[in-house]
Amino acid sequence: MDKDVNTLLILDFASPWFLLDGFLRFVRNIIPPLRFATRASGRVLFTQTSKMLGNYVKKPALKLAALSRLQFYREMHGRNKKAMEFIAKGWSALKEVDRVIDYCERNDKRLIPLLRTAKENFELALEVDNSNTHARYWLSKLHLKYHVPGQCHAIGVALLVEAANMGDPEAQYELGCRLRVENDYVQSDQQAFYYIEKAVEKLHPGALYLLGAVYLTGDCVKKDIASALWCFHRASEKGHVGAAIAYGSLLLRGAQVPEHLTKFSLKRGSSAKKMNSTENTETNPVERAKVQFQIAAKAGSDLGLKWLQRLEEEENRLLAESHSNELSSQN
Numbered sequence: 001m002d003k004d005v006n007t008l009l010i011l012d013f014a015s016p017w018f019l020l021d022g023f024l025r026f027v028r029n030i031i032p033p034l035r036f037a038t039r040a041s042g043r044v045l046f047t048q049t050s051k052m053l054g055n056y057v058k059k060p061a062l063k064l065a066a067l068s069r070l071q072f073y074r075e076m077h078g079r080n081k082k083a084m085e086f087i088a089k090g091w092s093a094l095k096e097v098d099r100v101i102d103y104c105e106r107n108d109k110r111l112i113p114l115l116r117t118a119k120e121n122f123e124l125a126l127e128v129d130n131s132n133t134h135a136r137y138w139l140s141k142l143h144l145k146y147h148v149p150g151q152c153h154a155i156g157v158a159l160l161v162e163a164a165n166m167g168d169p170e171a172q173y174e175l176g177c178r179l180r181v182e183n184d185y186v187q188s189d190q191q192a193f194y195y196i197e198k199a200v201e202k203l204h205p206g207a208l209y210l211l212g213a214v215y216l217t218g219d220c221v222k223k224d225i226a227s228a229l230w231c232f233h234r235a236s237e238k239g240h241v242g243a244a245i246a247y248g249s250l251l252l253r254g255a256q257v258p259e260h261l262t263k264f265s266l267k268r269g270s271s272a273k274k275m276n277s278t279e280n281t282e283t284n285p286v287e288r289a290k291v292q293f294q295i296a297a298k299a300g301s302d303l304g305l306k307w308l309q310r311l312e313e314e315e316n317r318l319l320a321e322s323h324s325n326e327l328s329s330q331n
Helices: 002-009 016-036 040-058 060-103 109-128 133-145 153-165 169-181 189-201 205-217 225-237 241-252 259-267 272-283 285-298 302-330
Strands: none
Touching: 060 109, 060 133, 109 133, 133 153, 133 169, 153 169, 169 189, 169 205, 189 205, 205 225, 205 241, 225 241, 241 285, 241 302, 285 302
């Protein structure tokens, strides 16, 4: 049996027929010892089980079905891997365009080789794996945003809608934003809200921030400060600058934090010291706001730095006033 096990372990996985054959030999060798190791009351059951399993795996139709299923998964994995390689190449070319596009014209001829490389790689990714939503989204963005050779806005919109309907959160957020902004003659707010909610279900930070703004203003939905705070809280956890600043500003204005958010934060403490510091932060809205502004500042937001400076100046002013009051009371 050890010999068969070792043979099974060193099989070439590129050959599914040898893999299946090794598995059948392994099963035939391992079941008889199990049968004799049982008690007398269970011998019949194990004997019947071994016969049934042996007959099951020996049937040609089942062997062919298992082989075809294994081959299908291998091909699908290979397609996904190849598609992701093409997407990575196209994404790298597009990032290089974004790096230099601010220093030249948008239709600069020097950008065309990079844009053509990105477009070709995204198209190749779709040819390899037509169900890849990332390739659809990036190819749609290429048609809608950049002056790429063969640019077509209709193709870009169609690809964006397909990617959104297939469940890609980036595409859902992008489509929701475009439906809200670009349709002056079509009442598409409800449709935009639908796609934004779909992206929120996958905790997309931009969609969370936008939905929080919708709840805060009461646009298209009933005004709900608690829901807005929840959206800003989750987006801020993912590093969204706008959500962190909005969350901190609402806290300074006296907005009541929902109880479930407070309990969720308290449960994260792993030690008594961390729990106590968390409780102090939870009861002090200024400290909570400061944490949010620090998140924004670490992400490079000037507005977050200005809020922190303003809070520091206010704290220094209050300390100076309290100190002067103590001196006057002593005198």
